[in-house]
Amino acid sequence: MPLFLIATACVLAVQAPVQSLTPRDSAFHALNRLAYGARPGEADSVAHVGVMKWIERQLDADHISDSHLAERERQFKILDYDRADLAGRYRDATRERQRLQREAAASGDSTRMRGARPMQEFRELGGQLQQLAIVRAAVSERQLREVMVDFWTNHFNVFVGKGADRFLLPSYIEETIRPRALGRFEDLLIATAESPAMLFYLDNAQSVAPGSTPPAQRRSAFLLRRRFGMNEMPEERRQRRPTGINENYARELLELHTLGVDGGYTQQDVIEVARIFTGWSIEPPERGSGFVFRDWAHDHGTKHVFGLTFQDDGKDEGIRLLKSLANQHATMHHVSAKLCARFVADEPPDGCVDAAVAAWQASRGDMRAVLRAIFTSPDFWTSQAVGSKVKTPFEFVVSALRATAIEPDDTPRLAQLVARLGEPLYQQPAPTGYAETEAHWVNSGALLARMNAAMMLAKECSSVPAIDDHAQLVDAIDQKLLGGTMSAHTKSVILEQLADITDPEQARAMAVGLALGGPDFQKQ
Amino acid sequence: MTISRRIFVKSGGLALVSLGLDPLFLARAAFAAPRPVGPSARPVLVCLFQRGAVDGLNMIVPHGEPAYYQDRPRIAIPAADVVDLDGHFGLHPSLAPLKELWDNKSLAAIHAIGSPDATRSHFDAQDYMETGTPGQKSTGDGWVNRFCQHDREHADTPFRAVAFGPQLPRILAGTAPSLAIDDLQAFGLRVPQEGARDRLTRAFEELYDGAGTGLLASSSREGFEAVQMLKRADPTQYRPAAGADYPPGWLGKTLLQIAQLIKADVGLEIAFADCSGWDTHVNQGSSEGQLAARLRELGLALAAFNRDLGERTRNVVLLTMSEFGRTIRENGNSGTDHGHATAMLALGGPVNGGRVLGRWPGLAVEERFEGRDVAVTTDFRDLFGEILARHLGATDLGAVFPGYTPSPDRFLGAIRD
Numbered sequence A: 001m002p003l004f005l006i007a008t009a010c011v012l013a014v015q016a017p018v019q020s021l022t023p024r025d026s027a028f029h030a031l032n033r034l035a036y037g038a039r040p041g042e043a044d045s046v047a048h049v050g051v052m053k054w055i056e057r058q059l060d061a062d063h064i065s066d067s068h069l070a071e072r073e074r075q076f077k078i079l080d081y082d083r084a085d086l087a088g089r090y091r092d093a094t095r096e097r098q099r100l101q102r103e104a105a106a107s108g109d110s111t112r113m114r115g116a117r118p119m120q121e122f123r124e125l126g127g128q129l130q131q132l133a134i135v136r137a138a139v140s141e142r143q144l145r146e147v148m149v150d151f152w153t154n155h156f157n158v159f160v161g162k163g164a165d166r167f168l169l170p171s172y173i174e175e176t177i178r179p180r181a182l183g184r185f186e187d188l189l190i191a192t193a194e195s196p197a198m199l200f201y202l203d204n205a206q207s208v209a210p211g212s213t214p215p216a217q218r219r220s221a222f223l224l225r226r227r228f229g230m231n232e233m234p235e236e237r238r239q240r241r242p243t244g245i246n247e248n249y250a251r252e253l254l255e256l257h258t259l260g261v262d263g264g265y266t267q268q269d270v271i272e273v274a275r276i277f278t279g280w281s282i283e284p285p286e287r288g289s290g291f292v293f294r295d296w297a298h299d300h301g302t303k304h305v306f307g308l309t310f311q312d313d314g315k316d317e318g319i320r321l322l323k324s325l326a327n328q329h330a331t332m333h334h335v336s337a338k339l340c341a342r343f344v345a346d347e348p349p350d351g352c353v354d355a356a357v358a359a360w361q362a363s364r365g366d367m368r369a370v371l372r373a374i375f376t377s378p379d380f381w382t383s384q385a386v387g388s389k390v391k392t393p394f395e396f397v398v399s400a401l402r403a404t405a406i407e408p409d410d411t412p413r414l415a416q417l418v419a420r421l422g423e424p425l426y427q428q429p430a431p432t433g434y435a436e437t438e439a440h441w442v443n444s445g446a447l448l449a450r451m452n453a454a455m456m457l458a459k460e461c462s463s464v465p466a467i468d469d470h471a472q473l474v475d476a477i478d479q480k481l482l483g484g485t486m487s488a489h490t491k492s493v494i495l496e497q498l499a500d501i502t503d504p505e506q507a508r509a510m511a512v513g514l515a516l517g518g519p520d521f522q523k524q
Numbered sequence B: 001m002t003i004s005r006r007i008f009v010k011s012g013g014l015a016l017v018s019l020g021l022d023p024l025f026l027a028r029a030a031f032a033a034p035r036p037v038g039p040s041a042r043p044v045l046v047c048l049f050q051r052g053a054v055d056g057l058n059m060i061v062p063h064g065e066p067a068y069y070q071d072r073p074r075i076a077i078p079a080a081d082v083v084d085l086d087g088h089f090g091l092h093p094s095l096a097p098l099k100e101l102w103d104n105k106s107l108a109a110i111h112a113i114g115s116p117d118a119t120r121s122h123f124d125a126q127d128y129m130e131t132g133t134p135g136q137k138s139t140g141d142g143w144v145n146r147f148c149q150h151d152r153e154h155a156d157t158p159f160r161a162v163a164f165g166p167q168l169p170r171i172l173a174g175t176a177p178s179l180a181i182d183d184l185q186a187f188g189l190r191v192p193q194e195g196a197r198d199r200l201t202r203a204f205e206e207l208y209d210g211a212g213t214g215l216l217a218s219s220s221r222e223g224f225e226a227v228q229m230l231k232r233a234d235p236t237q238y239r240p241a242a243g244a245d246y247p248p249g250w251l252g253k254t255l256l257q258i259a260q261l262i263k264a265d266v267g268l269e270i271a272f273a274d275c276s277g278w279d280t281h282v283n284q285g286s287s288e289g290q291l292a293a294r295l296r297e298l299g300l301a302l303a304a305f306n307r308d309l310g311e312r313t314r315n316v317v318l319l320t321m322s323e324f325g326r327t328i329r330e331n332g333n334s335g336t337d338h339g340h341a342t343a344m345l346a347l348g349g350p351v352n353g354g355r356v357l358g359r360w361p362g363l364a365v366e367e368r369f370e371g372r373d374v375a376v377t378t379d380f381r382d383l384f385g386e387i388l389a390r391h392l393g394a395t396d397l398g399a400v401f402p403g404y405t406p407s408p409d410r411f412l413g414a415i416r417d
Helices: A002-015 A023-034 A042-049 A051-059 A067-073 A083-107 A120-139 A143-155 A165-180 A185-194 A196-201 A215-228 A235-240 A248-257 A267-276 A315-326 A329-343 A350-363 A367-376 A393-404 A413-420 A444-458 A470-482 A488-498 A504-517 B005-010 B014-018 B023-029 B066-071 B093-103 B122-131 B143-150 B194-209 B215-233 B250-264 B290-315 B380-391
Strands: A280-282 A291-293 A302-305 A308-311 B044-051 B107-114 B161-164 B179-181 B270-276 B316-321 B342-347
Touching: A023 A042, A023 A051, A023 A143, A042 A051, A051 A143, A051 A367, A067 A120, A083 A120, A083 A165, A120 A143, A120 A165, A120 A393, A120 A413, A143 A165, A143 A329, A143 A367, A165 A185, A165 A196, A185 A196, A185 A248, A185 A315, A196 A280, A248 A267, A267 A302, A267 A315, A308 A315, A329 A350, A329 A367, A350 A367, A393 A413, A393 A444, A393 A470, A393 A504, A413 A444, A444 A504, A444 B179, A444 B194, A444 B215, A470 A488, A470 A504, A488 A504, A488 B194, A504 B194, B044 B122, B044 B250, B044 B380, B093 B107, B093 B290, B093 B342, B107 B380, B143 B161, B143 B270, B161 B250, B179 B215, B194 B215, B250 B270, B250 B290, B270 B290, B290 B316, B290 B342, B316 B380, B342 B380
Parallel strands: B044 B270, B044 B316, B161 B179, B161 B270
Antiparallel strands: A280 A291, A302 A308, B107 B342, B316 B342
16 A cells, blocks of 8 residues: 555656646645635645645545644534434433423413423534534645545435434434545445434335334234224324335435436336345434344345345345445446536546546545546646636635634534525435535525625634735735635725725725625635 | 616616516517506416425325225325315315415316426436426526526516525526525625615625626626615515415515515516425325425415415416325335325416316326326426416427427416416
């Protein structure tokens, strides 16, 4: 492995694919795409190290020290929570809510629910998660890893608002996604398949072979039947017990996580895949809500899918299927194209996608190799690519924090800002996650919201000094916020606006606000 | 293009527009004989997308079909609970507030409607319903936008086509201007003092004037035009009429704001809103439960919208749509999986209501699509096309639905003659 790294680093040094760009512009571009934008002066320091060397360091994230982030993370209680504790508290809160609802229904007094908010803790948990994501993206030195955490969290989307996912999401992000963000795709795919958050979100936890019954329930169902007769079984009980397969995870696994919607699978394939995953479920809250394979719920029959045969092999059937899916050509192409849409251009050229697929094949899905192939592809460095993408709502807010040297606080306001711009974190209900193309977040309402956000953040900007001379002030903003890429038009409009402002603080707030909310800063 | 929207807005056309009479409209009124004239007469279409695939069978219940009860032992709506419509179909009890509209013939249901494409992917099916080109993934724009591109009769104002929500949906994507509004009350730059607000708005407008072409440039331009128009309409003063009581939540708030825009006469022709939560794979419920709660909110919101609009409903059609229906047979989790045909609702004065429209294929096993789902007997484009042609006066449906020409022969008669 070290040999491989050294070899690659040499190739990179020789290749230097940055012909038309100055070293500083190349650094600024890399910081826009592999990181959440440049902090003041960072384009110069990256250019000084050498952009390709900086990229190699980012790919080797474990060796980057990140003490400031570690300090900030200590303030987040959420990182000390244990899933089993949360599970117990969630169960108690659910019961409490049901009790209140029953009481309210019995008394006919709907106002009784007001004031008592048993789920409040879990709503706040979601908020803390969003704040933590913003802090990490803004202050971490391991920027590429944070970008990839965001990419995978979105690719393997789980909606925080769906029932138990309110408390399963923290461990999903910490234990499933983050450790594997720069690892092998196959490992990440298996981890998400086994994660309680995904099993709950896409209903696989409830998918059982038709006709199967849990050992414990066999007894109680028998007793109930003796006592009440089958039809008198309590309604709630009959409704709750799963009695067949659920196709939801199987379909999204093929369509979204792996092969892609054009991946050439059929409805029958979806059913076979769903059968393979029967029994992949979640422990009850009193046992910690972890992953469990329930043999009794598994469909022991033979399944045929994608030329493979699965014969009564328990949980291993699913693992074998996932390993096969992870390295099918359609998967490599689908995921590589999505990565290129994130890093290169909304409509990525074939060249970089092909390079990523080739690296995937050669490394069996090592994401560092795949990313390296994208960053060394000439397509990444063309003038069509540089500055061509519009920042997503999350990218816009975080890059503004970095450019203005605002330390993100632990209030919900920044997460609310991201939400107002159209893409609240972890709150996309559809399994697609958010799209990677600008048409999904650029619209007139959202742009006005960006301008409002810009004016608000400008007041707290600490990276630009208050300077009396307006021309100098605008130059300083150009350097600190835009790496010297501010257009002449933007400069002249800002100067015009400053003309009758004499107070330097006021001039700074106005100028920084216009720069952050104007067209140049929307692009990356 | 005879006059740029930009010049039009800047040159004082605003006063006319705020009365609902823009100069182009006046110029054309003489030639467009059947077109209604006057502010309150402009036809409006409101589209409500039930994302997640609503279970049409539990929304408009075929309570006259034994197979419905056989296949849904746990989630069927008991016949005693159904709000009967015609002896065969009935409303889910949560939709009871809409019965009044059925009785006065301004509510119709369309059953067994959907896409000719067999996909059971939410993503694809929603995409097809919004682009209007089932099976064609390369279509870049939405059918509502194409209608706006090709039907120039109704001159553009920034509010001609409005989506409520932070994102512009696919159905409105395209070259014709369209607007996404998250909250009407907060639309625009937030500066308390009016003079300072106007000044800042102008500054940003100038900045984006230099943004050249592309989505960033056009979106910002449309945003600033809308801000100026809305300033005249003053949405902060709005109170629903006739004691209309919108339910709390996103849907109620959005329909209230749509009613507000309609009454403000800012040139609204098509409004679009999402309402989600229909993907009921698990514990869907029956007369009560998960789906019942969503339908209750829908029923209350639609009834309030209708009451609020009052006399204005005579030119307004509200249409619900959803990407596909759900399996006839309940699944192992007392829910339903992705199916094929579903049901839609159309309400408003121009609607030929009091009827369940479309050919009902029945639930007999041999009639089912792929042996499991309700078959599609009405291509959604036939319904959308009819509403565009007979309500909004579209003349070129071929351009709106490329590769398909909705033919009057296949129109269901959803709009009154």
